[in-house]
Amino acid sequence: xxxxxxxxxxxxxxxxxxxxxxxxxQIPASVEIVxxxxxxxxxxxxxxxxxxxxxxxxxxxxxxxxxxDVESAVAQQLKAASVELLVLAGYMRMVKKPxxxxxxxxxxxxxxxxxxxxxxxxxxxxxxESGALETGCTVHYVDDGMDTGEIIAQARVPILAGDxxxxxxxxxxxxxxxLLPQVVAEVCAAVTxx
Numbered sequence: 617x618x619x620x621x622x623x624x625x626x627x628x629x630x631x632x633x634x635x636x637x638x639x640x641x642q643i644p645a646s647v648e649i650v651x652x653x654x655x656x657x658x659x660x661x662x663x664x665x666x667x668x669x670x671x672x673x674x675x676x677x678x679x680x681x682x683x684x685d686v687e688s689a690v691a692q693q694l695k696a697a698s699v700e701l702l703v704l705a706g707y708m709r710m711v712k713k714p715x716x717x718x719x720x721x722x723x724x725x726x727x728x729x730x731x732x733x734x735x736x737x738x739x740x741x742x743x744x745e746s747g748a749l750e751t752g753c754t755v756h757y758v759d760d761g762m763d764t765g766e767i768i769a770q771a772r773v774p775i776l777a778g779d780x781x782x783x784x785x786x787x788x789x790x791x792x793x794x795l796l797p798q799v800v801a802e803v804c805a806a807v808t809x810x
Contacts, residue, residue, distance in 0.1 A: 633794075633796055651699045669697070728788045
């Protein structure tokens with residue numbers, strides 16, 4: 617049983633998909649702790665309802681990343697909770713050295729595009745505005761770049777005539793909710809393999 621930590625900034629729909637995968641037996645893991653940099657994030661409420669420790673990250677200085685001392689404190693708490701794999705599920709900040717060193721090749725992220733296309737914020741809008749015929753989602757290892765880590769798996773989503781940003785985003789999220797649990801299950805199986 618692999619011990620997971622989760623970082624998220626939003627409502628927590630990918631986290632909910634992970635919890636479903638764990639409860640169904642698809643993912644051989646348990647979530648030990650959830651962190652959010654947004655005190656109002658739905659992911660914190662989902663964690664509390666599931667009796668999982670939920671913590672707010674307080675970062676007064678930066679909007680797009682954590683200062684080294686704050687990120688080091690998060691890494692220490694994750695280690696103290698015996699976290700073996702860190703999952704970024706809608707976490708909206710860049711990860712830097714303290715977490716990268718604490719979880720080398722043990723940190724994955726889900727991103728709403730077929731990377732390397734459309735990194736960064738609101739990737740579904742970027743895809744729609746570009747005139748692309750398809751987009752999707754990617755699970756990748758986290759490195760110090762913006763959505764540049766090694767790709768683990770992708771799921772394709774067609775862009776339909778008449779799609780709005782909202783309708784496209786909703787379909788990408790459906791794909792994310794299938795792909796993330798599948799990849800986490802595979803990574804957990806690899807972690808526990810002798």
